Amino acid sequence: MGWIRNFLLKQTGRGDGSGSAAPAGGGAEDEVRLEDVEAIINRFGRDGSSLVPVLQAIQERYRYLPEEALKHLSAVTGIAAAEVAGVSTFYSQFRHRPVGRHLVRVCHGTACHVAGAPLITDALRRHVGIADPQEDTDEDRRFTIEKVPCLGCCSLAPCMTVDGVTYGHLSPHQACSILDEVERGGGK
Amino acid sequence: MTRGESRVREIRVGMGTCGVASGARDIHRAVVDVLARRGNGVPVRVVGCNGLCHLEPLVEVVYASGRTRLLTKLSPGRMGRVLRRYVPAGGIGGRLRDAFGAVVDRVLLDEAWQTPSDGQAESEPYLAPQRRIVLEQCGQVDPLDMDAALAAGAYSALRDVLERGSNPALLIDTVEASGLRGRGGAGYPTGLKWRAAAGQASAEKYVICNADEGDPGAFMDRLILESDPHRVLEGLALAAYAIGASQGYVYVRAEYPLAVEILGRSIAAAEQGGYLGQDILGSGFSFQVKLVPGAGAFVCGEETALIASIEGRRGMPSVRPPYPTERGLWGKPTCINNVETLACVPWILRHGAEAFAAIGTKSSRGTKVFALAGRIRRGGLIEVPMGMTLGEIVEQVGGGVGRDRKLKAIQIGGPSGGCIPAEMADLPVDYEALNRTGAIMGSGGLVVLDDSDCMVDVARYFLEFTEHESCGQCTPCRVGTRRMREILERLCGGHGQSGDLDELEHLAHQVQEASLCGLGRTAPNPVLTTLRYFREEYLAHLEGRCPAKKCMSLIHYRVTDDCIGCTRCAQRCPTRAIEANPYQRHEIQDELCVRCGTCLDACPAEAIVVE
DSSP states (O other): OHHHHHHHHHHTTOOOSSSOSOOSSSGGGGOOOHHHHHHHHHHHOSSGGGHHHHHHHHHHHHSSOOHHHHHHHHHHHOOOHHHHHHHHHHSTTOOSSOOOSEEEEEEOSHHHHHTTHHHHHHHHHHHHTOOOTTOOBOTTOOEEEEEESOOSOGGGOSOEEETTEEEOSOOHHHHHHHHHHHHTTOOO | OOTTTTSEEEEEEEOSHHHHHTTHHHHHHHHHHHHHHHTOOOOEEEEOOOSOGGGOSOEEEEETTSOEEEEOSOOGGGHHHHHHHHSOOSSHHHHHHHHHHHHHHHHHOSGGGSOOOOHHHHHHHHHTTOOOSTTTTTTTSOTTOHHHHHHTTTTHHHHHHHHHTOOHHHHHHHHHHHTOBOTTTTOOBHHHHHHHHHTSOOSOOEEEEEEOOOSTTOOHHHHHHHHOHHHHHHHHHHHHHHHTOSEEEEEEOTTOHHHHHHHHHHHHHHHHTTSSBSSGGGSSOOBEEEEEEOOSOGGGGSHHHHHHHHTTSOOOOOOSSSOTTTSOGGGSOEEEEEHHHHHHHHHHHHHOHHHHHTSBOSSSBSEEEEEEEESOSSOEEEEEETTOBHHHIIIIITOOSSTTOOEEEEEESGGGSEEEEGGGTTOBSOHHHHHHTTOOOOSSEEEEEETTSOHHHHHHHHHHHHHHHOOSOSHHHHHHHHHHHHHHHHHHTTOOOTTHHHHHHHHHHHHHHHOSSHHHHHTTHHHHHHHHHOHHHHHHHHTTOOTTSOOGGGOOEEEOTTOOOOOHHHHHOTTOOBOOOTTSOOOBOTTTOOOOOHHHHHOSSOOEEEO
């Protein structure tokens, strides 16, 4: 049963320190260390087919793709900066802006949509104070609220994950209380 | 029942993604704790999901006689009492203690007098109409226990083929004779695809398992990979043997972390056991599998885009022909099959092509897995024989739509599919029959909609999705989906203009005909089917009405005379659109109201109406 434990630890950001753990609050993630980026590149290789895995690893380290890291990646591998930009903006998994302390992903799959997912997202954004429609993170970088196509838990609709933990059968009011709870250090 | 038979062989805890999301982790901990205290040494197995999502979290008790007992909708605090009921203690002392405990419970606790919910009876009507081929082991075995998988028959078809040194052509004949068609959506005959790839004279060939399950509202591949990964890997190895490939890839959505984790470990375990890798089972056949996590692009479910993505480029489709079976990954012949398709293959080889072909309709053989969701009593992952009607799926398997609601439509095939109206519920699950309606079989998303759902909004939702996921390469898809979404947005916003519906239809046909790949060609299906079957709803929107009371710009919240002035709605309203005047009838200021429905949920007197 060890795998379940390891998996859950990894998901909740309490990993074994192998680089997959998400830094919990600001600080460490802001600093881009070029040697780390190089170590990642060395792990996956320098040819074009390694680009996506390298980007995924950089994002796992910093929770987004810092510009310095991408520039360095291009310089080290010889993959054109335009290609790096093209690939990293094509896939929706990649972020180019820092993420808040807690990452909330609201499912907008079909079942969740008809069960009221738009109301959940609206309520959460109002609750944490994100007014600008172009933004997904509040000014204090407490929460990032993302819409995702489908989490594949349709029987729990509408659902969301907060830092990798899934919450289902939500109402807008309930969803907001869960964020309060998480911020106080609680949650599932 | 003799005492030997009531002995418990093992206890299974379902821990797929949705099980964990419903609290299976706590249940698992509670089961382990309780059993440790009772000290009867029953093994607890972590298994995948058996598709009974509406009954999660659940535990299955397996007795020595082979009989099983399903315990459903559990809560961790009650596990002690539940297990005492179904897992007999070892000795006389333990049994006395249990009996005494039960009496004490009955004296002290009210809930001990309630009849516990019977998972066995609840799951019966859901499981009985199903026919499980792909899902036969899901939720029965620990996906990471290689020995358990082997005992359940994993890799036996591969072993048989390799030991007999079968001619790959015979393997292809068998798959062709079974009538298996691609389960990813389009339904291309699998045998033909294999034959095309096998016929290519190239020293290097590839097989790819497409697990980039992108349709919103579909989770078949996730559940299969999380619950029975070796079945898929065996299917992939057989495909490789048939076409003469020695390298395979599994391209899996990164949004499925548990599936990625389990698959990675399963590949390693299979290699260690000699079922994958160099010189498999001493036969001289070598086959390596590499796991490639996708990065979130719906279009990568399209074969040529998927190949571009594995090669490290933007996932943009290219014009076919040449088909991947001629020129695919790194320019070599490549055979790409969906997870469910591959999962059918070992069963076909074990039971024979005739057994598979005997199930289903003339042109659609075998079974189909669906993710049944939406306005339904019993949702989850189901597998039904082809030819079963959509109505039977909704009524018999799913138990019909919820309280006092009426079935309105069945959305099948996600953003590439369409909405089939309730009047056509006698339509069978069959590739051709579904195509005739303007929908498609799709990969298995089946979302049930009732009279509280707005069909124009559903069409708008899907177009928003395809517009966002369009790779932007070809103009009909990039611009066409945007223009269509704009018209739908206008209709939902109450600004529809005369001529909008004609324009929408015209655009839909253009996008359908002129787009480069399947994404664009099928993107108009949700619009065309709703226009065809629910035109009156579009007309209502043109007049500024939303009959389902769903489109926010077309509805208003109002407080009726039933209001008791409790201020609960006012306290919860996120935009302060209601003033808190105790003991007076409340009022909602329409210009502040965001139609979030919070007041509706908060009102104890049902005094808030939507108009």
